[in-house]
Amino acid sequence: MNEDSYQQMLAAVQAFHDKHRFRETGGEEMNYRVALMAEELGEVSACVTxxxxxxxxAEEVADLLILVMGTAIAQDFDLNKAFWEKLAKLDKRDSRMINGRVRVSEFRDQD
Known part of the structure; x- marks a missing residue:
């Protein structure tokens, strides 16, 4: 098994998009991609439940990751940069126990 870098993974997803001509055939249309991600998330849920x-x-989560990376390709944004920026924000947030489970969020207390 290969230990691939993010750039190698992104290039492989780009090659998959190119091979199947996603840009020209509707495979990069966002409503379609969101529906596919929802479908894959349902398959992840089914595995767990x-x-x-x-x-x-692992296979279903990989499907979801491929779709997420493909969405970054389709919408031309730097997912790697967005990931690290978001993680830095999350790292500054507090956590709380809610219904017996930890939650990390921007908590807005009601006064």
Whole structure:
């Protein structure tokens, strides 16, 4: 198994888009991509709720990651940069226990 860098992964997703001519055939249209991501998230959920093996969960999460990376390609934004910027913001946030689970968010207390 290869230890791929983000740039290698992005290039592979770009090659997949090119191979199937996503830009020319509607595969990069955002409403379509959002529907595909929702479908994949449903498949991730099914793996968890039905107790499927981790290998199946990994495959569905990989599908979702490929779609997310493809969305960055389709919309021409730097997902790597956005990831690190967002993680830096999240790292500054506080966490709270809500219903017995940790939550990291921008909490806005009601006065």
């Amino acid at each position: 039905k107790g499927k093996p981790k290998s199946e969960l």
